[in-house]
Amino acid sequence: MNENWIAPSILSANFAKLGEEVDNVLAAGADIVHFDVMDNHFVPNLTIGPLVCEALRKHGVTAPIDVHLMVEPVDRIVPDFAKAGASIITFHPEGSVHIDRTLQLIKNEGCKAGLVFNPGTPLHHLDYVMDKIDMILLMSVNPGFGGQSFINSALDKLREVRKRIDDSGFNIRLEIDGGVNASNIRAIKAAGADTFVAGSAIFGKPDYKKIIDELRAEMAL
Ligand code: DX5
Numbered sequence: 001m002n003e004n005w006i007a008p009s010i011l012s013a014n015f016a017k018l019g020e021e022v023d024n025v026l027a028a029g030a031d032i033v034h035f036d037v038m039d040n041h042f043v044p045n046l047t048i049g050p051l052v053c054e055a056l057r058k059h060g061v062t063a064p065i066d067v068h069l070m071v072e073p074v075d076r077i078v079p080d081f082a083k084a085g086a087s088i089i090t091f092h093p094e095g096s097v098h099i100d101r102t103l104q105l106i107k108n109e110g111c112k113a114g115l116v117f118n119p120g121t122p123l124h125h126l127d128y129v130m131d132k133i134d135m136i137l138l139m140s141v142n143p144g145f146g147g148q149s150f151i152n153s154a155l156d157k158l159r160e161v162r163k164r165i166d167d168s169g170f171n172i173r174l175e176i177d178g179g180v181n182a183s184n185i186r187a188i189k190a191a192g193a194d195t196f197v198a199g200s201a202i203f204g205k206p207d208y209k210k211i212i213d214e215l216r217a218e219m220a221l
Pocket residue numbers: 009011012034036068141142143144145146147148177178179180197198199200201
């Protein structure tokens with residue numbers, strides 16, 4: 001596995017042929033599959049649930065599936081996603097009354113656990129739970145839709161979280177989600193991210209390998 005992970009968001013894939021889309025993007029060099037779950041309540045959109053995750057596993061997808069829960073409440077859907085084959089489950093602190101309990105639940109179900117921060121959500125939710133976190137996901141758009149523009153304040157936030165992770169000594173991935181493309185990925189990496197969600201920047205293009213190679217080349221500069 002690469003040190004820096006490219007995580008295509010299947011939100012921008014063609015759902016009529018999702019298995020093929022995921023196969024193609026993985027063959028093109030993606031590291032993990034970013035799976036956006038929206039409930040038309042926590043965010044103003046409705047997407048996919050555990051059945052689709054399970055269908056991808058049955059189709060033969062073996063890469064890690066990174067489930068980004070934009071739902072409220074969180075806890076009751078966690079076991080279903082674990083059974084459906086999720087590898088990582090991240091949730092927004094606003095969606096859970098008991099953050100520590102939800103993190104424990106995810107880990108007890110055998111998945112990696114993470115917290116997601118909206119652009120305006122403060123980082124204090126990390127206090128006291130760093131030891132239970134495998135991934136921190138910073139949103140660089142307001143959640144709900146693909147294809148939005150990167151919000152620049154996320155760069156300062158990335159630097160802050162990178163420092164917190166390094167100071168903690170824990171092994172925590174730092175993921176960025178929203179508006180990532182070849183023109184900003186270098187600055188995003190420099191600010192401390194190691195896991196890069198990209199939806200429209202990849203699925204909007206005719207050649208997935210070409211764009212993933214381009215994203216990696218930009219990061220390496
Ligand atoms: C937004 C989702 C993102 C989104 C990213 O709520 O969490 O994962 O699909 O799409 P792009 O890369 O197009 O901003």
